Amino acid sequence: MDPVTALRRIAFLLERSQAATYRVKAFRTAAEVVAAMEPGEAADRVAAGTLERLSGIGPRTAQVIREAQAGEVPGYLERLEEEAAAEPPPEAGRKLLARLRGDCHLHSDWSDGGSPIVEMGLTAAELGHEWAVLTDHSPRLTVANGLSPERLREQLEVVERLNEEWAPFRLLTGIECDILPDGSLDQEAELLERLDVVVVSVHSKLRMDPAPMTRRLEAAVRNPRANILGHCTGRLLSGRGRPESRFDADRVFAACAEAGTAVEINCRPERLDPPRRLLRRAVEAGALVSIDTDAHAPGQLDWQPYGCARAEECDVPADRVVTTWPVERLLEWAA
Numbered sequence: 001m002d003p004v005t006a007l008r009r010i011a012f013l014l015e016r017s018q019a020a021t022y023r024v025k026a027f028r029t030a031a032e033v034v035a036a037m038e039p040g041e042a043a044d045r046v047a048a049g050t051l052e053r054l055s056g057i058g059p060r061t062a063q064v065i066r067e068a069q070a071g072e073v074p075g076y077l078e079r080l081e082e083e084a085a086a087e088p089p090p091e092a093g094r095k096l097l098a099r100l101r102g103d104c105h106l107h108s109d110w111s112d113g114g115s116p117i118v119e120m121g122l123t124a125a126e127l128g129h130e131w132a133v134l135t136d137h138s139p140r141l142t143v144a145n146g147l148s149p150e151r152l153r154e155q156l157e158v159v160e161r162l163n164e165e166w167a168p169f170r171l172l173t174g175i176e177c178d179i180l181p182d183g184s185l186d187q188e189a190e191l192l193e194r195l196d197v198v199v200v201s202v203h204s205k206l207r208m209d210p211a212p213m214t215r216r217l218e219a220a221v222r223n224p225r226a227n228i229l230g231h232c233t234g235r236l237l238s239g240r241g242r243p244e245s246r247f248d249a250d251r252v253f254a255a256c257a258e259a260g261t262a263v264e265i266n267c268r269p270e271r272l273d274p275p276r277r278l279l280r281r282a283v284e285a286g287a288l289v290s291i292d293t294d295a296h297a298p299g300q301l302d303w304q305p306y307g308c309a310r311a312e313e314c315d316v317p318a319d320r321v322v323t324t325w326p327v328e329r330l331l332e333w334a335a
Contacts, residue, residue, distance in 0.1 A: 003042055003068040006077055007031035007061065012123070013080040015299025018269070021114055024297065028115065030061035043069055093308030096291075096316075099324040100304060102131040104228055105176065105199050105264065105292035110155055111136035112144035113296045117155075117171075121162060123298035125169040131327045132301075133174040133197045134159060138186040140178050141203055147175070149188050156194065170327055172196035176230060181205050181212075183219025185226070192225040197334045199264070199292075201230035202245065210246040217252045221261040227334045228290045228322075229256060231266040231273040238270040249278050253285035260333065262288035262322050267307035268300070279314040290322045 011027040033056040034042055045051045046069045051062040060076065067074040089097075107113035108120050117134060124132035136155070137146035147155065152175065159173050174197040178186035185192065185200060192198055200220045208216065221229050232252070233244035256263055263282040266273040271294065274282065282289065291307040293300055304323075311321065318324055322333065 001068040001071065001073055003065040004031050004035050006064055006068040006074050007034065010064065010074075010077050010080060012299040012302075013077075013084055015114075015297035016084070016302050017080075017299075021297075024114065024299075026058060026061055027064075028119075029056045030058075030065070033057055034065060046070075089305035090309035093305060093310070093312040096311055096318055096321065096324070097305055097308040099318055099321075100129075100291065100308070101326060102129050102133070102172075102323055102330070103293050103295070103301060103304065104133045104174070104197055104262075104290045104323060105135050105230060105266070106132060106295040106301065107136055107176070108134060110151065111141075111146055115298055117158060118162065119298050120295070120301070121166065121169070121171045123301055124171075125166065127301055129169070129301075131170045131172055131330070133172040133199075135174040135176040135197070135199050138175055138177045140180070140186045144203075146178075146186075149191055152187070152191055172327070172331075174198060176201055177226075178203055179216060179220040181208070181216060183216045183223075185220065185223055189225070195225075196331060197227050198225050199228045199230045200226045200261075202232075202234055206234045206242070206245045208245070210248065213245055213247040214251055217247055218255045221252065221256045222259045226259070226261050228262045228264050228292070230264045230292075231268075231271050231294065232263060233273050233275065233278065235273055235275070236270050237272065244275070249281050250285065253278075253282045253287050256282070256288070257286040260288065262290040265289055265291045265307040265310055265316075267291065267293045267303040267305075269303070269306065272306065272310065276310060276314055279310060279316070283314055283316055283320075288320050288322055289316050292323065 007027045014024045064074040108117045137144040139146045176199045179202045235244045236242035293303045295301045
């Protein structure tokens with residue numbers, strides 16, 4: 001088994017299970033070290049017992065490399081695969097999952113993601129996506145290293161160069177843009193016009209009173225540059241948790257339907273936002289839906305089955321799911 005493939009697969013499975021970042025980083029770093037070796041160098045170092053002399057390779061990653069170099073499936077990888085198989089994705093939503101073509105919400109290490117743009121894009125393609133949207137955070141979310149206008153312009157150039165290499169897979173340009181307290185969007189209007197897809201989300205003042213929160217969300221989803229309303233209640237289900245933001249869901253979802261702004265089904269296990277009762281109201285309002293992972297690491301791109309299950313349970317029509325659309329239709333709608 002190729003050592004780089006084994007190391008990357010271990011990192012993927014750890015990310016998928018929300019393992020600690022330092023554990024994931026150890027395997028991704030080791031994969032980079034081995035990938036940079038000259039042909040035959042890994043085998044020579046295994047034979048000489050010198051793997052662990054290299055910066056970035058420790059005892060556990062060295063063992064994986066040795067076992068893979070010997071043509072075996074590394075024991076650690078085998079255990080992780082068994083654990084993943086013991087927790088299969090939900091049965092519900094499998095037909096919808098098969099129709100998905102992309103993911104409209106993912107982050108790289110340009111903001112608060114854990115991996116480079118290249119790693120996120122390549123993993124999306126490996127999972128079978130035809131396209132994916134890079135949506136790093138906007139400037140005022142400093143805790144997430146949000147992109148200034150200058151950094152976002154630089155990122156657009158990077159994505160353009162990558163797409164020249166990756167065809168037919170396409171990485172679309174985007175942003176997860178903060179909805180400010182008055183409902184305006186946290187980025188220059190000229191830059192928002194240049195992006196393919198704009199996800200708008202609330203990250204501050206989540207406990208605002210219902211009436212101003214309703215006005216805030218309505219203003220945002222009616223903005224001509226808003227395409228998707230991200231994790232609309234802001235709730236967190238794990239750890240210390242966080243309650244749902246309160247707003248008039250019928251008014252907000254009606255505004256989404258009228259403006260053509262999709263409501264996101266956020267697939268992150270600690271979010272699963274919106275709750276089913278609100279997702280059903282979004283469906284009743286006639287809103288479009290986007291099933292997104294909000295991935296901050298490559299392995300998290302494999303979380304869409306959870307969103308598809310919720311969509312099926314809440315009777316979301318498949319043709320109203322923008323992540324089932326071919327890229328041409330998606331871009332026409334987003335524009």
